[in-house]
Amino acid sequence: MGMRHWPLYDLKVATPRLELRLPQPEELDALAELAAEGVHDPEVMPFIVPWTDAPPEERARAVMQYHWRRLAEWTPQDWTLPLTVFLDGRVVGTQDLAARDFAVVREVSTGSWLGRSFQRRGIGTEMRAGALHLAFAGLGAESARSAAMSDNAASLEVSRRLGYRRDGAERIAVRGRPVREQRLLMERADWLRHRTGGIEVTGLGPGPALFGLDEGGGTVSAEAGGAPPEGFRV
Template structure:
């Protein structure tokens, strides 16, 4: 019943000027989509519950250090700000991830000058109760299919702090290779992040998750294509 209600709500969000509302990326277990307000509310609740061990900060922007209510509100504001900032030359597509109709996290893919560079970056998080179930690998595989098969990307980039083994495990499964390091300041101390790069050949060699993409054709001009 909950899933049917969500689909009905999503179907009501249509716009000939913003076709991203109709974009769907699906795997055997997951459905990724541009969120409705109901979806964002569910995502905000997950953020308030916690995304990681409080003793560890896996993000370069430490948004999860905020109190629960502020984390929830900031989740909504972040998604709204990315919608408002969208340009074909610089876009950030942040999709909610639904498992059996329940929002479990978010998966993003972004790019600058994509039509020329053909390069995307990805980022994501899952609610703590949904971690360790292979969902992270499957949802990143979904947006990689969107990037490479749907949009014609040549490279996909990712990055994680040196101690974020869970993120590196996902990247290894999907064929990424080391691409150098960056240094950041997080919680007042220097932290090293490791960059990872996946090329088209590497993606094709490790492409094992079936992915279905719907509603992309009408969105292509928004991606600069």
């Protein structure tokens, strides 16, 4: 039985190899342990907020607190869906999908990380493709944004493969040093040209109201209910 008052626990995105969904407590703990083991070479910092610089135990707790905070602060007007990524039932990383005023602007952003032992296997591309399918085919997004440090070749390659276009850059401070962040944009037409097959979204039920959507794709209040938009299989 699903959670009546928080139906997002029924939401699942299945790709050819992966499953993306909200984790159970013990699975979240496994994700935290994965972060404690390391996410990247400590000589580089791929994140704007250098949370991976913390000691392993602090890093693990931060992962759990981040997940709970995203759910606790959720509103239909400002939300982040922190999906855990599973490969053959094993936790391998996390894939976020986020938006503000989504029912109005129809734009999402993504963020993710993978445990080091699961990198360079095409998993990052596949899990982002799953999130984009949820956004465009399920929620009716019109655009998606991402960003990466200009020296993060792996992340930039994922975006290139999926059909993102460069959308300017800016200088930001990371670890007290200036770095160049590359912005990336995908419009619906880009996604349609590059979309990945074999992806299915299931189990949303009344969940679209939590994203600010009603049955017809319009705006609903934070308290209102609604049916899933076309594109979801429930």
